[in-house]
Amino acid sequence: MYVVLARTPDGIVAHRLDDNGRPADEPELIDEEDLADWADLENDESNPRWVWDDSRKWYPQLLEGGVRIARCVDLRLSHSILRLSTLTAGSRLAMAPKGPWDSNIPLDLAPQPVADPHESLFDFHEAAGIDEPDPVAEFLLQREAIAQSSDPNRLNLLLAAESAGGLVAVEMKHGGLPWDADIHRAMLTSTLGPRPVNGERPAALEALLVEMRAALDGAEINPDSPAELLKALRRAGIPAESTRSWDLREIKHPVIEPLLTYKKLSRLMTANGWHWLDTWVVDGRFRPDYVPGGAATGRWGASGGGALQLPKQIRGAVVADEGWKFVVADASQLEPRILSAMSADRRMAEAGRGDLYEGIVATGAVATRAEAKLALLGAMYGATTGESGRLMPRLAQGFPQAIAMVEAAARAGERGEVVSTQLGRSSPLPSSQWQDIQAAANLDAASEARARSHSRSWGRFTRNFIVQGTAAEWALCWMANLRNALWTLTDGALTDGPHLVFFLHDEVIVHTPAELADDVVAIVRKAAADAGRQIFGALPVDFPVTAVTVDNYGAAK
DNA sequence: TACCCCAGCGCG
């Protein structure tokens, strides 16, 4: 059973469809304020798969009302996959001109739970000259595209995982990441000094500035402006090429050490200092917007507060509630394992029985673990120079099947072709500018070099796309399985029991009552093993998970 | 004032 929800000028309309997508009864009109209660009843009666345009527009108010959703079809997320996938290339959906399902309506125009819920959306559409999109029609169009595709099963798994991710994203924002502002502030004070007033430098930065001036015989220096900093260094006879820490580290001069420290502390203050804390941590929770499918590869993005770049430095401020714990889990060496699974390289799978890098050393392909790691990174990113590039051929010799797969993806991208992940998410086409550059390749030597460079660059993107994208699919399946299993542990609202509070590409955090932490760890591991089987079938590729139970995120290494 | 781009750096 499906229940498709739509907002109309008259209110919310619910369409019940049977498993064949045919109307099961007359559409039902629901008042906005009754939605959560109505959905709760519907869950009890038929446990449907909910179908709607965008989980971000429906699910928050259900969660507010204490209602959880087991599964859904997020039409917006699904549409963008089906639009590009080579598996659905001939479908009506893919052939149609771009429409409202291809645009991403800004969140602030989405209906809010309290104020008049549909008006802003209609205003937006009216202003933009867009017809109000019909979710039932779109759902049927998507079903048609999937049914006619060359591999409906893979696509169905992908879309289910993507939609589940959409639910998780809303749930994580709803629950929030527990954040202890006092600990954070204490950390800032101890490294930077007391919070400065009206834009002054904190004491620690001021002291470092004094130190730098002394090292420059009293000359002025402004480390906050890269351009001025470079000038100041050159005035002092320091041959700096850039002001990047990585480059500065190579220079021997007394000003360098305080400068590097300054940069580090200054970064802490601007990115995650007092202002960040005021802006992003409310009532002990950090609630960024997560953006499923935010990257072309299917990885999530995030906006607000830099959720996907929380420095290790401040993770100690992520503290579980009293009587609760965090289970912090990450998939070890995920991308190289994905590489071995999708290429069905049994030799590499065998090497991944334990630590994958050690396993590769054991085959004799390379000499050390560090070399194995570097070589694999090179294979997945397309390194051509440096040690990584140098080691690549050795890997190709030892694991021809795996390397041939990424090489083929790179060649396809260089020709401007599309590549796809294991479950059928396809890469975008290179830009028209890229095409123009290729078309102009035969004009002269400079054009040819330019075309070649852009071609190679897009090849590195497609090479990485298939691995990063398939890893993202694995992570989504992992999370979807995890979410379902956690739900069985307790009754009640989302935040009454173990629930996901953070996700970072190959890592999750579950906030859980302490007494359930061991159960959660077991669930996290099983969910990972299941994800591997769902995507790769019986292939003997392991996806081991490192899981620790901690009181704060900083303690998770 | 508003906006855009760049350099730099945090994360995987």
Place this chain on the structure above:
DNA sequence: AAAGCGCGCTGGGGTA
């Protein structure tokens, strides 16, 4: 031990 992939954010500095 290095420059190859994917992101978001800040502050500086320029332009309109």
